[in-house]
Amino acid sequence: MCSYCGCESIEVIGRFMAEHVEIINATGQLRAAVHSGDAGRVGMASGAVAALLWPHTSAEEDGLFRVMRREEQFEAHIAGLCAEHKTLDQYLAAITPGDELAMAQFENALRDHIDKEDNGLFPAAAIALDGPQWVEVHDATPHQHGEHEHAHA
Numbered sequence: 671m672c673s674y675c676g677c678e679s680i681e682v683i684g685r686f687m688a689e690h691v692e693i694i695n696a697t698g699q700l701r702a703a704v705h706s707g708d709a710g711r712v713g714m715a716s717g718a719v720a721a722l723l724w725p726h727t728s729a730e731e732d733g734l735f736r737v738m739r740r741e742e743q744f745e746a747h748i749a750g751l752c753a754e755h756k757t758l759d760q761y762l763a764a765i766t767p768g769d770e771l772a773m774a775q776f777e778n779a780l781r782d783h784i785d786k787e788d789n790g791l792f793p794a795a796a797i798a799l800d801g802p803q804w805v806e807v808h809d810a811t812p813h814q815h816g817e818h819e820h821a822h823a
Contacts, residue, residue: 681808682733682734682804682807682808682811683734683792683795683796686726686729686730686734686787686792687788687792689722689726690726690784690787690788692722693719693722693723693726693780693784694780694781694784696715696718696719696722697719697776697777697780699715699718699719700712700715700716700718700719700765700773701773701777702715703715703716703767704765704766704767704768704769704770704772704773705768705770705773706767707767707768708767709766709767711767712765712766712767716762716765719762720759720762723758723759723762724759725812727755727758728812729811729812730751730755730787731752731755732810732811732812733807733808733810733811733812734791734795734807734811735748735751735752736810737799737803737806737807737810738791738795738798738799741798743798744791744794744798747790747791748791751783751786751787751791754779754783754786755783757779758776758779758780758783761775761776761779761780762776764776
């Protein structure tokens with residue numbers, strides 16, 4: 671997690687960075703389950719990762735990414751991150767008990783993706799976006815874990 675620029679003090683970015691930690695922790699549980707070879711354990715651990723990952727990536731795309739991709743300088747980078755979200759879903763779905771290679775492929779891609787966001791996109795967003803844009807990001811970002819969802823226009 672980036673700690674040099676202070677971008678995590680922006681509510682939405684701080685939330686996304688905290689969610690990254692949760693996803694990485696759940697991925698550690700998945701790695702242990704894959705290593706155990708127990709199909710039930712892998713299914714539960716994979717479901718736990720998916721239950722964190724999908725709402726997280728959707729929230730990023732609906733809020734921060736949607737606002738940032740309007741800036742030409744970020745458009746291609748955002749498109750790449752969105753494509754990686756889909757790839758992560760595919761890699762996660764491919765993991766089976768004992769398949770250490772599939773697990774490593776998912777985890778390496780996940781960690782690389784998180785690094786691009788935490789140490790690249792999020793600090794860039796902190797610099798590039800202004801107050802009204804942050805209000806728009808906040809309003810467009812689905813809330814987490816049982817909070818009321820914003821209606822999307």
